[in-house]
Amino acid sequence: MLSAFYLRCALSYKIRNKNLDNTLFYLLLCSHQGLISMGEHLVIVESPAKAKTIEKFLGSNYTVKSSFGHIRDLSKKNLGIDIEKGFEPDYLISDDKKKVVSDLKAAVKKAATVWLASDEDREGEAIAWHLSDVLKLDKENTKRIVFHEITKVAIQNAIENPRQIDMDLVMAQQARRVLDRLVGFELSPILWRKVKPKLSAGRVQSVALRLIVEREREIQNFKAKSSYKIDGIFNPEGSAKSVKVYAEIPEKFNTEKDALSFLEKSKGARFNVASIEEKETKRTPAAPFTTSTLQQEASHKLGFSLSQTMRAAQNLYEAGHITYMRTDSTNLSKLALAAAAKTITELYGKNYSKTRQYATKSKGAQEAHEAIRPAYLNITEIGGSPVEKKLYALIWKRTIASQMADASIIRTLVTIESDSVKHKFEATADKVLFDGFLKVYMETKEEDSGEKEIEFNLPELRIDQEMNPISIKAAEKFSQKPPRYTEASLVKRLEELGIGRPSTYAPTITTLGQRGYVIKESRPGNERSYKEFLLEKGEIKSSVKSETWGVEKNKLFPEDIGILVTDFLTANFTSIIDYNFTAKIEGDFDKIAAGELKWNKVIADFYTPFHETVDKTLATSRPTNAVRLLGVDPKSGKNVYVRLGRFGPLAQIGEADDPQKKYMSLSKGQLIETITLEGALKLFNLPRTVGDYNGEDIIAAIGKFGPYIKYRSSFISLGKDYDPYTVEVADCIKLITEHAKKEANKKIQSFPEEGIEVLRGRFGAYIKKGKENYKIPKGKDPETIDLATIKEIILKQKK
DNA sequence: CAGTGAGCGAGCTTCCGCTTGACTT
Numbered sequence: 154m155l156s157a158f159y160l161r162c163a164l165s166y167k168i169r170n171k172n173l174d175n176t177l178f179y180l181l182l183c184s185h186q187g188l189i190s191m192g193e194h195l196v197i198v199e200s201p202a203k204a205k206t207i208e209k210f211l212g213s214n215y216t217v218k219s220s221f222g223h224i225r226d227l228s229k230k231n232l233g234i235d236i237e238k239g240f241e242p243d244y245l246i247s248d249d250k251k252k253v254v255s256d257l258k259a260a261v262k263k264a265a266t267v268w269l270a271s272d273e274d275r276e277g278e279a280i281a282w283h284l285s286d287v288l289k290l291d292k293e294n295t296k297r298i299v300f301h302e303i304t305k306v307a308i309q310n311a312i313e314n315p316r317q318i319d320m321d322l323v324m325a326q327q328a329r330r331v332l333d334r335l336v337g338f339e340l341s342p343i344l345w346r347k348v349k350p351k352l353s354a355g356r357v358q359s360v361a362l363r364l365i366v367e368r369e370r371e372i373q374n375f376k377a378k379s380s381y382k383i384d385g386i387f388n389p390e391g392s393a394k395s396v397k398v399y400a401e402i403p404e405k406f407n408t409e410k411d412a413l414s415f416l417e418k419s420k421g422a423r424f425n426v427a428s429i430e431e432k433e434t435k436r437t438p439a440a441p442f443t444t445s446t447l448q449q450e451a452s453h454k455l456g457f458s459l460s461q462t463m464r465a466a467q468n469l470y471e472a473g474h475i476t477y478m479r480t481d482s483t484n485l486s487k488l489a490l491a492a493a494a495k496t497i498t499e500l501y502g503k504n505y506s507k508t509r510q511y512a513t514k515s516k517g518a519q520e521a522h523e524a525i526r527p528a529y530l531n532i533t534e535i536g537g538s539p540v541e542k543k544l545y546a547l548i549w550k551r552t553i554a555s556q557m558a559d560a561s562i563i564r565t566l567v568t569i570e571s572d573s574v575k576h577k578f579e580a581t582a583d584k585v586l587f588d589g590f591l592k593v594y595m596e597t598k599e600e601d602s603g604e605k606e607i608e609f610n611l612p613e614l615r616i617d618q619e620m621n622p623i624s625i626k627a628a629e630k631f632s633q634k635p636p637r638y639t640e641a642s643l644v645k646r647l648e649e650l651g652i653g654r655p656s657t658y659a660p661t662i663t664t665l666g667q668r669g670y671v672i673k674e675s676r677p678g679n680e681r682s683y684k685e686f687l688l689e690k691g692e693i694k695s696s697v698k699s700e701t702w703g704v705e706k707n708k709l710f711p712e713d714i715g716i717l718v719t720d721f722l723t724a725n726f727t728s729i730i731d732y733n734f735t736a737k738i739e740g741d742f743d744k745i746a747a748g749e750l751k752w753n754k755v756i757a758d759f760y761t762p763f764h765e766t767v768d769k770t771l772a773t774s775r776p777t778n779a780v781r782l783l784g785v786d787p788k789s790g791k792n793v794y795v796r797l798g799r800f801g802p803l804a805q806i807g808e809a810d811d812p813q814k815k816y817m818s819l820s821k822g823q824l825i826e827t828i829t830l831e832g833a834l835k836l837f838n839l840p841r842t843v844g845d846y847n848g849e850d851i852i853a854a855i856g857k858f859g860p861y862i863k864y865r866s867s868f869i870s871l872g873k874d875y876d877p878y879t880v881e882v883a884d885c886i887k888l889i890t891e892h893a894k895k896e897a898n899k900k901i902q903s904f905p906e907e908g909i910e911v912l913r914g915r916f917g918a919y920i921k922k923g924k925e926n927y928k929i930p931k932g933k934d935p936e937t938i939d940l941a942t943i944k945e946i947i948l949k950q951k952k
Numbered sequence: 953c954a955g956t957g958a959g960c961g962a963g964c965t966t967c968c969g970c971t972t973g974a975c976t977t
Contacts, residue, residue: 199970199971200970200971200972201971201972202972219971219972220970220971221970221971221972221973222969222970222971222972223969223970223971224970224971226968226969226970227967229966249972249973249974250971253971271970272970275969276969276970277970279969279970280970280971326969329968329969330967330968330969332967332968333967333968333969334966334967334968335967336967336968337966337967337968338966338967339966339967340966340967341965341966341967342965342966344966345964345965345966350964350965351964351965351966352965352966353965353966353967354966354967355966355967355968356967356968357967357968358967358968467972471972479970479971653968653969654968654969654970655969656968656969656970656971657968657969657970660968660969661968798956798957799956799957800955800956800957801956801957803956803957805957816956816957818955818956818957854954855954856953856954856955857953857954857955858953858954859954861953861954863954868953868954870954
């Protein structure tokens with residue numbers, strides 16, 4: 154009866170569908186004939202969203218479950234590794250995975266065959282092995298399958314080509330896991346003892362930190378060089394007066410003297426067109442998104458943080474709008490390529506379509522997934538939050554553009570010269586012959602590259618045509634300091650070094666922040682003056698102008714503790730935080746995967762010298778740079794130090810055993826390494842009595858939340874417009890009256906004898922008694938609510 | 953909301969990579 158049902162199902166499948174269900178038909182026939190025992194098929198994948206999709210492709214006798222990533226990890230007690238027994242790992246099922254495992258166990262009981270369909274990479278292979286170990290699967294009824302894309306054809310291919318678990322690959326993962334544990338759990342405790350508790354170090358995070366610290370030092374040591382840039386505006390002879398040609402001299406002039414002498418010689422000089430050159434250039438679209446390029450572009454184009462991008466991408470993935478968001482592959486499935494060609498042809502015409510595959514260039518890529526792309530390329534926009542909509546649009550454009558034709562651009566280069574001067578002016582104009590992919594998407598260039606994307610028009614010009622100079626300007630320019638890392642540019646650098654994985658880029662940078670190693674913030678720039686010389690109507694006028702430079706927006710700045718930890722690790726564990734450490738050890742992991750090396754031999758070769766250094770460091774070293782003597786305080790004659798205290802960096806006047814010694818916290822942005830004596834002494838000018846108002850003192854200081862003034866019992870933030878060191882009484886009084894007005898506005902009702910107030914807050918009206926806040930239930934009017942009701946509400950909400 | 957910087961010395965902190973919710977305000 155039952156077998157007849159199976160056969161009927163199989164036949165109807167065969168009729169309805171040609172491809173995948175051949176397999177199902179075969180499988181069902183097998184079960185009908187008793188070749189495999191009667192029962193369900195269980196497929197285990199890593200992600201529940203993936204499970205849901207796959208289930209749709211498979212018949213009803215397939216159950217698809219998810220392992221939610223790894224189900225086991227090394228025990229957290231001690232090392233979780235028995236070093237004596239050849240680094241034997243002690244694996245444990247973590248508490249949050251116990252339910253997953255028991256669910257899977259129950260599903261296994263009901264299944265005749267288990268298909269382990271975790272990702273086709275080192276971690277995926279290990280997940281498959283842990284599953285088979287924990288679920289006690291037997292070889293006969295267990296099959297390892299992989300697919301790179303979630304399509305019927307790919308799944309069909311996978312099912313037709315099952316294999317066994319690749320134990321060499323599993324051992325390569327085990328080596329990776331054990332190495333990271335050894336490094337992390339031996340280095341971190343050294344930091345607890347030598348620097349501060351709860352700090353951390355690891356193969357990935359410590360290198361990421363080092364990049365930020367070294368960049369900061371490059372910036373601090375950078376000396377801006379000044380040079381002169383010369384631009385000219387010309388009017389072609391015979392054209393209307395309004396026609397202007399903007400040209401520049403590509404070479405820089407190193408000194409003011411050189412620039413001025415050029416302008417002098419240009420006085421009354423005759424300029425003419427020396428050459429006109431046209432060159433056709435092609436531009437090719439960028440590859441489809443990987444995790445790292447998505448993070449970079451979402452940051453450049455949309456201003457999203459890493460976590461914002463990843464959260465939105467996760468939502469899009471779970472809603473079925475995009476493919477998997479943690480990938481290092483730029484590969485697109487055949488299905489996607491065809492869909493892209495169709496969509497592009499429909500939207501823009503056939504000549505805009507060009508099917509391409511991109512080779513993944515990043516170091517250490519494992520390519521278990523497709524590139525990040527829309528699940529359905531014909532869907533140009535989706536519903537959802539504004540962030541999700543924007544991110545989807547970005548992914549759609551990037552994917553579509555990657556399958557579009559090259560853009561063809563004609564660049565015209567005109568040189569303008571004079572017998573009187575040596576240097577030639579150049580004017581350029583870009584004309585787009587065929588926009589191709591540019592119709593949809595242009596990749597954002599590295600920051601501050603200065604390349605202008607404006608299309609300049611040049612008037613018709615001919616060789617030897619005279620060009621009358623309207624004005625020639627020499628402006629002082631300064632060389633640019635190296636840029637501080639943004640989250641996105643740090644990810645880019647880590648990926649280039651082959652350090653970290655798509656799933657860890659964002660969390661690693663979060664960790665650096667949590668440890669107090671780095672801070673992401675914006676800082677205002679500084680003013681600087683520059684000289685400008687303008688030759689106009691035969692006269693050179695000089696002027697001094699002012700510009701803002703060094704504005705930093707959402708950049709990663711190292712903190713003192715991060716600098717200290719980096720210096721400590723570089724001094725004692727050079728090889729671990731070497732930029733090439735990961736790349737080198739990955740080579741060994743590859744050999745383990747290829748069966749050429751034994752995993753615990755690789756670990757032993759690393760561990761023996763490493764552990765020796767750990768012991769030596771524990772016994773001898775002191776953290777470097779812990780205290781800096783800045784000089785002598787002229788007022789007291791005592792020494793001024795800066796150092797790390799219990800709560801952060803501080804300045805100290807007087808020796809440690811001086812009972813009169815004084816402390817002040819360093820301000821935001823000040824580093825122990827770079828603070829000056831003046832900067833440190835200035836800190837002690839606060840708190841400062843600005844003056845009095847109605848007979849009471851106004852005090853200015855810097856607190857937990859920045860600069861503020863205190864008047865009576867109110868604290869008023871000074872914000873960006875006032876400096877606590879220099880703010881004057883008049884400004885303070887203005888702030889105090891504004892503050893009082895705001896406070897009065899907030900008050901709806903007041904019962905002073907009870908200490909109760911009804912206030913207007915950010916989220917609407919609320920009740921305040923002492924320091925506690927209470928919600929006003931719906932339906933009660935805050936304007937008229939009476940004391941008895943309020944007391945009731947307070948009593949109720951206290952519980 | 954608006955500091956702190958001493959000393960008992962218990963018991964804890966920490967890694968990287970896979971994956972999602974479960975929490976509070």
